[in-house]
Amino acid sequence: MRWDLGIEGVGLLAAMSLGFGLIAHLIVGKGVTRWLWLIWAIAYFVAGIAVSELWFGWATEEQLQPNIDGLSFDEVHLVTLAGLGAALIARYVVHRKRRAGHRPGTPVP
Template sequence: MRWDLGIGGLALLAAMALAFGLIAHLIVGKGLTRWLWLFAAVSYFVAGILVSEVGFGWATQEELQPNIDGLSFDEVQLVTLAGLIAALIARYAVRKKGRTAGPLRKSAT
């Protein structure tokens, strides 16, 4: 079956990506970059299209519910789960890096 992602599906995915980017930025904090929200949002949007249209594009509309204007909504939530796990790992890595003095850090002694 050929899937055509409509304007409504794209708009919903863009809103979900923006919300995810802001949440990921809040989880990780300012330890990496101030543009983290944008990187996370763009990555979420691209991954959402790939999951919805490439990964599950073979399935019929009856098999994928809810299907919002061509967007496989539940399947895109797999991207949300993976992204939240990645954000938590990044938060842990940033916090751990901040607590230990690396080889490039100068000592105050």
């Protein structure tokens, strides 16, 4: 396997990661750590590299279009879909605990 992710591809993935982190933080809402956006962004970035370079790393540039400096752009959107699903589940869990009377910062019994 050859890693062919260039600077432009890494930059695009980093921008997508930061945007996704902020959106996921808005979806989940308050009641969680204020660094949630950064955690989501790092997870998105790592998963994006894994999808682009490991899962679809075998495919040629012609097979994966659009390919932006080695980044399999459309395939990385699989991470977006999975991440949005995870953010919605996290929102449900956080708000369910809040409705049950659990206040943030107190231990869960």
